[in-house]
Amino acid sequence: MSFATLSFTLVFVAISVGLSIWLRLGVQRDVVIAAVRATIQLVIVGYILKFVFQAHNVLFILAMIALIVCVATWNARSRARHISGIGWRIGLSLLVTEVVTQALLLGLHIIPFQPRYVISLSGMIVGNAMVASGVLLNRLQGEVANKQSEIETVLALGGSPRQAIYPHLKQAIRAGLIPTIDSTKTTGLVQLPGTMSGLIIAGASPVQAVRYQLMILFCILAGSAIASILLGFLAYPRLFNHYEQLVYEEGVQSGRR
């Protein structure tokens, strides 16, 4: 596709903007910003990837992966500003997820060690793990706010923070995984997943495209599970202090019984 052809697709942006103005939805500014950001980000990423693919240098691959993990960490962290020291815990769990999945993919020769495989898969696996981590952290904080009296009753009976949080941690981990599991269940029925659509448009046979898609779905499932379980266990001790008291933000605390 040429730039000229691509520029025709601005018609779609114009339609969205036009509708927004006509119906006074007030989102025209956001639509334009979103379109501009997507264009700039993807064009830059396209050129970077082209460069990295051609250079075929391991260092560049590692740098790309580091960038992916950092951006994902930064993004998921915004879900849990109240939990102190959460940043590196998110980073570590995403990194472990990345290393484990790539080790299996490469070790079992499922994919060749080529930047276009490694980097694209890393992006998808880490991106989905990031979403699962965000949901996990969100839910964990919600559970703590709602189940405060249960947690404190366990602590008051001499239970450990782990005993106190475990049922709620389990709920949070489940919440992080359910969207991935559900979308895996219905995949192909409602919409064709992105990878498959891309491959088919690029001319691959649907049968081949399906194989890649399945591999990716399974990686995403495993990646989200590894990331949210690991992060759950790294994160929960931050909810308690040295004296095994539940710590909460000021706002929540003043609403105590």
Add this chain to the structure above:
Amino acid sequence: MDMHAIEFANVSLCVGGDTLLRKVDGRVPKGRIVALIGPSGSGKSTLLSLCNLMRTPTSGEVFVEGREVRTWPVRKLRQKVAMVFQSPTMFPGTVADNLSFGLHLHGLSLSNPAGLLEDVGLNSSLLDKRAEDLSGGQKQRVALGRTLAMQPDILLLDEVTSALDVHAKLEVERTILSLHESRGTSMLWVTHDLAQARRIADIIFFMDAGELVEVRDDAAAFFEQPQSAPAQRFLATMREGDGVE
């Protein structure tokens, strides 16, 4: 040296800009029952929560059996100094599950759940009922049983009979007192029932606006002749309340 069950030494607690407790000094002697009374919001529950380290004072020290609470192994402290909360929390499962919940946390099991349930004035036929389905007063008694099962040396009670009818209240009171007789359990017992305070207390602590303003060794004398102005006002309004009822 005379060791106290609990000792507060110049304890203050501030949260945000509020002072919840101000320079509290007081002692719960071993094997005695201290009734902690005062207007609602005066800091009674807060003071209780310092004794098993559910909260930490901003300044001052709290000693349990002569040892500062922050130097105790936390879980051991909370087994020794057990608390029954003002509003009982039931865990998913049956009444029996809830009674043995505390012991299970420590890898122990409850030998006689039916006996324990009867001790807190509930029929043992309730054992297999779902705990969520109980009435408020029944839940309060299950929560008490769950804590008594831990056989604590020191008991912190926070208005544990306020949701009970007169009959149940007296029954639970009797259970707690007989535990006190048989095991010599020391108690810090928050109550807003003055008649109850009179029945159970060896010592009265009266709190007002975060301060422990009056400590009396003779409960009857406190009710006859409160010394501090806040206590006089408090007793007067409580009596008016009784008159209206």
